[in-house]
Amino acid sequence: MKNVRVSLRRGLIAAVSLVSLAAATPAIVVWAADTAPAADEPTSVRLSPSQFRQTIADVFGTGIVISGRFEPEVREQGLLAVGARKASITDMGLERYDELARNIAAQVVDERNRVTLIPCKPKSATAADDACARTFLASAGKLLYRRSLNDGELAALVKVAGDSANGLKDFYAGVGTSVANMLVSPNFLFRYKFVEADADNAGKFRLDSFSKAQALSYLLWNSTPDAMLIDAAESGKLHTKAGLQFQVDRMLSSPRVEGGIRAFFSDMLGFSDFEVLSKDPMFFPRYTIRVKEESQEQTLRTIVDHIVKRQGDYRDLFTTPNTFLTRALASLYAVPLVETTDNGQPMRWIPYTYPEGDPRAGILAHASFVALHSPAGRTSPTGRGKALRENILCQAVPAPPGNVDFSAVEQASRELSTARERLAAHATQPMCAGCHKITDPMGLALENFDSSGGYRTTENGAQIDTNVEVSGVKISGAAGLAKAIHGDPAAVSCVAKRIFAFGAGRLPLATDVEWNRIEKAFASSKYNVLSLMREIALSDLFYRPQNIQLASASGK
């Protein structure tokens, strides 16, 4: 009862703010000024590798092995999810998608999987059976294209399946050919936002319900809408407040939300860069391939545990002493992790809590941060500071100027022990000092972590000094930095903006009234990320059409 009232009130606020917006200015103008990119900005987004994987797993099961590489992603405004809007598909990219598609399709129809995935038996296994093919392709296509296929599309797929089945004398191979076709189709590889006239508000436009459904499911689940959500879109329920709210709450209570959280934070924390990260084993013998993989998982587990399971305050991620470790990670961090199972048991994740005041608490001290933003042989406080500013606080760090004359630095950098000394020499250049002031102090506070994430107090025999001053505030070491980030309003505003952009493909405008309301709601929820996602998913702002030109040309 209480919940209902709260929801009602939320609905009311949303409605009111909508009204006030509409009253002040014609909606189209608001959109254009607010969030709509220039008219020639694309609104479609390329499916990311993780979305591709998650979608295949959700549609065809986790037993399907996806091996192969994807086209590299492009980061924009701090997120690959935003860069995906600009991304098209290159020759080689499509060649790879085709390989993936054929490989996945072959697994879907192989003897192991066809029984569970294909709901009918063909009249003959060696010839076309249009009826059976149609049944299967319609249901798989609905999940892959995120909407029901139209008659023409379905007919084309059935025809391809039939022609191929007859040509290859194999019904399943024929169906597989159509599955592969869907998996390389632009209808699958790109997610589109189509705009339609708003039936409830004459003269206004809205996303069509399928576009809405997929925006929602890729925000919350990083995956394709399930059948229930597509049905809600099909029936028009998703356009009603109650219908939307029902779906959002249903989705937020699904275990799939963990996939959404993982995908978002992998993106925000820049984990795609792990693909090209390596450390010199001679300097960092404990940074094994396993440690590299497990360090990402450590952070994602910590985040899921904190955000989904504990429903904790986002800010506490920077200070939380709770994490999960494997034996190999514990060796890297040089902390004791007691595993009392017998010798030879499979590796386990074991919860671990740092004692109070331990500088290794919080996700910034994880190897997934300090090692990811360090070169192979030694640390870069500049790199770490830049990553912190850009990835965690959404602050822009200017690119280094071109044509810098470093000759002034050379003499000084000859035999310096610590990174602080080297950078201090660097900062004697006024043109460098400005930017390094922004990045370096934060990075220097993390200097107790070597390039691999191990903890140290000396570098080349010299004591490491992690006392720094950031914007006039004195900070000591990683624990001090974690506290400072915890208290920095930029951190919460950053994650909120990025979650919105992760789903919407664009940043919200800081001055938008509705956005300000969402931010306030985030604050009053004690920075509960799931409740922020709920606010976003229920907000009209998230579904506002961006490309108004389309509106007139569109419509059902």
Added chain:
Amino acid sequence: MDLKIDRRQVLRGMMAGSAVTVGLPILDCQLNANGDAFAATGARIPPRFGTWFWGLGLNEGEWQPKQTGTNYELSRQLVALKRHQKKMVLFSGGQVFLDGAANNTHFTGVQGLMTGKVTGSAEYFGSIDTLVADVVGNGTRFRSIDVSCDGDPKACWSARKDSGKQPAEVSPIALYTRIFGPEYQDPNAADFKPDPGVMVRRSALSAVSEERASLMGKLGAADKAKLDSYFTSLRALEQKLEIQLQKPEPLQACTKPSKPKEDEQLSTLATVAMERHDVFAGLIAHALACGQTRVFNLSITQGMSGLRKEGEPSSHHTYTHEEPIDSTAGYQIKCDWFSMLYMQGLANFVTILDSIQEGDRTMLDRMMMFAFTDHGAPRLHSLRNYPIMLFGSVDGRMKTGMHIASPGDAVTRVGLTVQQVMGVSVSAWGVGSNRVTNPYSEVFA
């Protein structure tokens, strides 16, 4: 439209097991740009083109020869190229103009050099190799082969006008499988039987291209452009399959390479990257000789190279900034080590190309390889005085053996020259101060 249906009928007929030599209707893509010859007839081997990128240039004062023209002595950092001097054109002095845009180091220079356009953004479209590929690259299985030696798929500098940077292949095993794996048709094999699976796939993909119209109608201009780019890629894929269905023309120089050994673990050691480079070079040379592609792009690293020398904690890039100029040697010694290593790699690659005999000439003589870098004086991350080399004479179309110095000129002049030699119909190239209309005509044969 009719054509497409006919093709599918033909393919279906083939699938039913009829004769192997069924002719396919001629598609535009099987003709060369002038439309005057079949690309795959083998009557004349079409010219080929490659780019070779290394990061962080060469040390100031250590590479530029004192003399210009044909009688010049290679400077210290280029001695590895001594045996190829007669088949090389060396350019010095060229620069990229910023026209007020920010210099995004390690990127902007290449943006100007490879696309003729400095934008001040991360935009990167239409690199020289793709302009050349539009002319010479049709009719082969792969429009281009793009590799990077340091494990970074983003290190490639090739981008079509419409689709952004191509991902680079980083694994020699994967490249081998892609080119010489099960789908490879040996051009010199006596018998030829098209793969029914490929026929089915080729035929099925036309159904995907038919989705174009329905989608296009619903999209705005920018999304349309993106979709167009997708369909360009789809055509390339279809073409690749089509080529696999045709009996290839015999190629005398073609042999299948042996399978490379398992990939090394990801490493930031320059020596490991250069070992991979040599393996890639061999595979690419075989791919060229076997007519699988006519264009390739190889990058050692991204411009901001993270490669290291064994035992050194810092990368080449860090050393360009931090290493003092040695007072006796007069240059950065550690940086020099990397540059020398890369030039040796370049020489190895050229040697491989020059060792493959195709009729009365070597493969190198019938092609052009364009070697470039991201910065002039790397210590200063400068956009001036770029070292650039062209190798090969494109079947006698280009004169070689000279050093051309043109201090202060737009480096895009090299790009324009390259395009004209390779047969791109272009009289002016570049934007703003980087726009040029005067190629280095002294190299035209």
Added chain:
Amino acid sequence: MRIEALRNMVRRAPLARALALGAIAALPISVIGAPAKAETRGYMISWFATATKIDDFKANCPEDRNGGGLKVDIRDLMEIGLTEEQAIAHINNTARDADGTNYGKQIRTRARVKGEPASIYNYPDATKDPNIETSAGKYAYGFNLDGKSKDSDFIDPDTGERVDNQMWRAVGCSESYRAVPPAMPYPEELSWNLMIDTMPAWAVSLTADDFSKDGPVKIVLDRALQHLERDATGGVMWNGTFVIDPSPRSHNELEGYMKDGVITIKPKDISLEAEHPFYAEMDIKNAHMRFKLQPDGKLVAYWGGYFDWLKYAYMYTSRPANGADTIGLYHAMKKMADAAPDPKTGQNTMISITFRMEAVPAFHANMDGKVVAKAVDPGQNGPVSFTK
């Protein structure tokens, strides 16, 4: 004095725990009630093999007649009746692998039991002694085990003492023992590397008031429940956490004293379980040890004492393809054995020997999850925490 204090503490610990975990596990590190200063450092043995001393091969093995694998093959072929020329010709014409030759089976079954061919590995005593050259050298690592000074003694290069190490006499001229750390003698290296990824590892802990000063140090040897982990170079991972096997079978408490950075123990019999084909167990009678803490945090030690030579030889006889002259070594050890004569035959059953070990810093915990020894790694000197 400190040892006494430790004993008192153990006495105060609950009986069940003391029995189950061994006394040291009950010693809290930073728990209230314990002597505030006591510090326990944990290590895992990361390298273990017969100690070698090979820098003067000419003086040690003046005849130089043992040779390597090729010579062993020639000798084996001559044992079954070939001339040296025939043996060489045969080897040149065929694969050197004994299994690849026509004579492989003859070589392997040249033992004679009641006149019938039998496996030389099962019946080494029934196989002719090839009489390999043994070490005539002056230096070898070890300890004066019997308190006597004898002609057969070596001189320990570190301590200058006259020491017993008959095992080195036996194996010192064998090619597979010409190894300097980090290399191990070949058969040991082979079986060590085969086993450490699966075999529960050996633990060492040191407890002292102050490691920077001379004084008593308590040493405990144990077996852990887990095997060692490898690092990115293939070496042993530092700073792992190992739970100590509560079984008393491999639990050894030793009294030591540190002087000038070297810890020497009061001699004692020790026993550690291991797994074949590495040593099935490490039972050393009258064990003498000296440990040294290296500045990089590693612990290096020599362990000397008497070892059952048959068990040592079993490493060879049970694994013929170990690259060593199995039968030659067997007989050399048998002849050199210098302790514990069999009352019936008079044949010595034990041999004086010295092992060398290295151990890397590691955390030790007990079955209750309590951390009982900390990893002290000067390179990774983060605050050490003892929460679960």
